[in-house]
Amino acid sequence: MPIRRAKDLDTLYTEVDDYDLVIVPDAPFASALNRRLDSPQFGSFAITPRRLAAGRRERAEDRLAFLEVVDRTDHDWQAVAYAVGNVIQCWEQQGRLDAILEYDAYVDTTTREVVDIMADLRTTSKQLTEYTVDDEQSVAVVGSDQLTTLERSILPDEFDRIDPFTAESFDYPEFHVFESATDIVTALVDTITAADAEHVAVVLDSGSEYSSLVESALEAADVPFYGGPGFVDDPHHRAFVRLLRLGFRGPETTVGDLRPVLSQLGIDVPIDHNEKRLESVDADGIDWVREFCASLDERTFADVLGAYATKxxxxxxxxxxxxxxxxxxDNRVTSDGVDRLAYYLQTYDIPVDRTNEGVLLVDAKSSAYVDRPVVFHLGMGKDWTHSAPKRPWVDSQTQFERYIGNFQRLLQSGDDQYYLVQDTVGGEPVTPCLYFSDLLEDDFGRFSDLETVDHRRRPRSGGSGFDREPIDVNRETVETISQSSLNSYVNSPREYFFSRLVDSPDRERFVEGTLFHDFAEFYVNHPDVVATADRSDLVDVMLEDVDPFITAADEPLRRRKYRIGLETIVAYLDEYGPESDETDFLTPTTGRGENCFAAYFGEPIDSPLTERWFEDESLGLKGKIDLVRTPDQLLDYKSGSKKRAATIVKRAAVDPPADTPNFQAALYLTYYRAIRPDEPLEITFFHFLETIDDVITGEAELDETLTTVTYYPFTFDEYVGSRDAYETLLDGYNDCQETFEDFGYSAYSDLMSQLTFPDTTEKAALRASEFAEEFTAAVDVGTSEDVDAEKGADQAIRALNGVRKRTFFCEDLDAFEAFVEERLEELNRRRVGEERFPVDGPAGEPNYRRIDNRDLLLEGESDD
Structure with missing residues (x-):
């Protein structure tokens, strides 16, 4: 069915102005009709059933009943709220207070007591039950099908029904499509001034991000508004309840957990401390918070509220x-008491004093009519759809008709309507409010399928979008990039950008990793000092630094973990210690900062092989090498889980980049090959905590902690015909070994010089390739019948492909160099404002598990 056109107010007023009483379904509609009265009126003219029966503004009877029941009984607060909600809803739908008692599944002791107590309360529903409109009055009812059973119970036997809709359809305006919620709110606020605020209403989902964004933007622009934030939305109310809840959390509470509270109290604590335990941080104002939390269970709710307000x-x-x-x-504060208070505040709307001036903010699911000349509808997504109560006393079809009727009226509120929406969020299409599917004849799944005006930004090269004013400033060019920055940039350029702007807190894993690195560096420089030191003292040094992040309960496990980690590092360095004397290609400083073990023992760090910083502008690369173990092997310490060589190479892919890019191995080997060209090189990752469980059982093997990735200074095509490749086949599967021992190296080399190994690394594609067919046929001809040449050839192809997947060849690092050059050129263009920093990286949508500033990314923005 199409959207029915709602009658304008002047037309409706003309139809009803001769009646003594006009009953309408909602209060704003009644007020709008009353404002059109052209002569004094004694008593009510246009009014809602509830206002008529109560003779005053409606009170929230669910909250009134709840307060009365919890005062007169000892029932659980959630059980009371559940029962009160059911009783009132059933009463509304069936017309009787005790109607709920006919539904056995919803009747218990709490419900029965709620019914008994509400029978004595002067609620609006009770007044509706007792009230009847005087038969002597002429009565018109506008939209009678929008009234509930209880509301219709007051109507006289005779009254006239007035349809709020015409027989015509409503030609709805175009949808204005924006890239983000922020862009929508910016466009909204740009059109409103304090002078015209009284003429504007904004309809939105009060639980969405639009609500807080609109309120903040209007406040910042000094534009008055009302109808938005409620009692529970007051920042100090929220902060106080949060402080109470965290006060019972114990030693696990971090500064970050308290950040919203600290902000409201005006306590400024550096963001470095965010992930540290509250009790371990020494900063201005923190002592007051600690004392407040420590004394909670000794004070009353009124006392702690007063203390918070004073602070x-x-x-x-x-x-x-x-x-x-x-x-x-006057009750003593308890954890259960705080939970009950928080539940109450989230469940009921607490009355607040409002100044009814300025822009009217309206919840899309609580209003059906807005009496303002200009109405903006924001979002209009599926959250605008009501969830029909799933109760046996509710006629779902009738309820749906009420909802969709109200929705049609809401769409037409105002003289001018503007629909401001997003087409995508987080890369996924936004689903329009589900009522549209019943009202619009068009086949659509998203807003862009309908009539739209596009406000999304486009590149200036396309001739459309927003122009940018050039800014004449000097900007430093980024000449080099580290592996961690490159990983971040490739995953999401915008995340990389914000990581440079936003301070980040100290993090436990980084602090812990640095401590292990410090120990390894110190041990290389002073093995004799460590040999005579008590291991417990070394662990104490580490625990002192991580103490702000852990609780006393964590300490025994951490102590064991650190001891095992230190001992594993010692065991590795004792067996595979550095053998290199090559130092002149590295800078003479470590670049890491003070080594905590060097400070503890009072010994200098002077080895040219540990923690060496490098920076090469010709390659655009920089980094820090943990250990130069041999002239052709670098070592990197890892506290995380072990990765296979094939995984490391796969994550360094550039065409396209991997879902979890990690360019450390490729970057370090690219730099190292510039120093030692034409040599095979290696980088070994030492995962010193990998065998922690095996150490406990006495079965640990050092080799299980190591992953080595090799670089060969020639192409893969050159490799496959080499003696090394042939030896790899002889060291492989049985059939492969037997086949190529029989085939011989000379025949193998000649054959590979005539064939080209396919580019793909997919097993199925390799087996189906022309290369595999020719290779297998030639091997079969060149070997005796005693070997299974077909199986041996297949195993050989797999073995060679395995080498390619776990090894860097010349063409791989050449491609990486070109990739880095392209990224740096791109990065510098974006830094000077020639183009935006997009959310998506070269591989598309970012891996959000690697995003630290997700709340700053406006998901769903087009990167075009």
Missing amino acids: AGIELSRFDDELRELGIG
């Missing part, structure tokens, strides 16, 4: 009133 320098009298009304102001 914040504000008045919280309305919150204090609510504590008294709940009857808990």
Whole structure:
């Protein structure tokens, strides 16, 4: 069915102005009709059933009933809220307070007591039950099908029904499509001034990001507004409850957990401390928070609220009133009590004093009519769709008709309507409000399938989009990039950009990793000092640095982990210690900073082989080498889980980049081959915690901690015909070994010089290739019948492909060099504003598990 056109207010007023009483389904609609009265009216004219029966503004009877029940009984608060909600809803749908008792599945002791107590309360529903409109009045009902059973119970036997819709359809306006919620709110605020705020309404989902964005933007622009944030949305109310909850969390509470509270209290703690335990941080203002949390269970709710208000320098009298009304102001604070308070605040709308001036903010699911000349509808996604109550006393079809009728009226509110939407969020299409599928005849799945105006930014080269003013500033060019920065940039250029702008906290894994690196560096320089030191003292040195991140309960496991890690590093360096004397290609400083073990023992670090910083502008690369073990082998310490050589090579791919890019091996070997050209090189990753479980059982093997990746200074095509490749086949599977021992190296070399190994690394594609067919046929002809040449050839192809997948060849690092050059040129263009830093990297959508600043990424933005 199409969207039915709603009658304008002037037309409706003309139809009803001769009636004594006009009953309408919602209060804003009634107010709008009343404002059109052209003569004094005694008593009510346009009014809702509830307002008519109560004779005053409606009160939240669910909250009133809840407060009364918890005051008169000892039932669980959640059980009371559940029962009150069911009783009121059933009463609304069936017209009787005790109707709930006919549904056995929803009746228990709490429900029965709620019914008994509500029978004595002067609620609006009770007044509706008792009220009847005077038959002597002429009565018109606008949209009678929008009234509930209880609301219709007040109607006289005779009344006139007024349809709020015409027989015509509503030609809805175009959807204005933006890239992000921020762009929508920016466009909105750019069109509103304080002078015209009284003429504007904004309809949105109050639980969405639009709500907070709009409120913040209007406040920043000094544009008055009302109807938005409620009692629970007050920043100090939220901060106070959060502080109470964290006060019972114990020693695991971190500074980051308290950051919103600290902000409201005006306590400035550096972000470095975010991931540290509260009790371990010494900063201005933190002592007050610690003392507040420590004394919680000794004080009453009213006391702690007063303490918070004093510290914040504000008045919280309305919150204090609510504590008294709940009857808990003088109760001692407990964890359960805090949970109950938090549940109550999240469940019920607490009345707040509002100044009804400025832009009207309207929740899309609580209103059906907005009486403002200009109405902006924001988002309009599936969150605008009501979830019909799944209760046996609710007629779902009737309820749906009410919802969709209200939705049609809401779409047409105002003289001018503007629909501001996003087409995608997080790379996924935004699903329009589900009512559209019943109302629009067009076949659509997203907003861009409908009539739209596109406000998404486009590159200036395309001749459209937003122009940018050039800024005449000097900017430093990025000449080199580290492996970690390259990983971040390739995963998401915008994440890389924000990581340069936003301070990040100290993190446990980084601190812990640095400690192990410091120990390894110190041991290479002073093995004799470590040999005579007590291992427990070394562990204590580490625990002192990580103490802010761990609890006392964690210490025994950490102590064991650190001891095993240190002993594994010692065992490795004793057996595979550095043999290199090559030092002149590296800078003379480590670049890491103070070594904590060197400081502890008072010994210098002077080995030219450990923690060596390099930077090469010709290659665009920089980094830090943990250990130059031999002239042709670098070593890197890893505290994480072990990766296979094939995985390391795969993650260094550039065409296209991997889902989890990691260019460390490729970057270090690329730099190293510039120093030692035409030589095979290796980088070994030493995962010193890999065998921690095996150490405990006495079965640890050092070789299980090592992954070595090799670089060959020739192409893979050159390799496959070499003696090394042939020897690899002789060291492989049985059939492969027997086949190529029989075939011989000379025949193998001649054959490979005539064939080209396919580019693909896919097993199935290799087996189906022309190369595999010719290779197998030639091997079969050149070997005796005693060997299984077909199987041996297949194993040979797999073995050679395996070498390619776990090894870097000349063409791989050449491609990596070109890739780095392209990324640096691209990065510098973006830094000077020639193009944006997109969310997506070269491989497409980023791996969000590697995003630290996700709240700053406007997902769904086009990168075009």
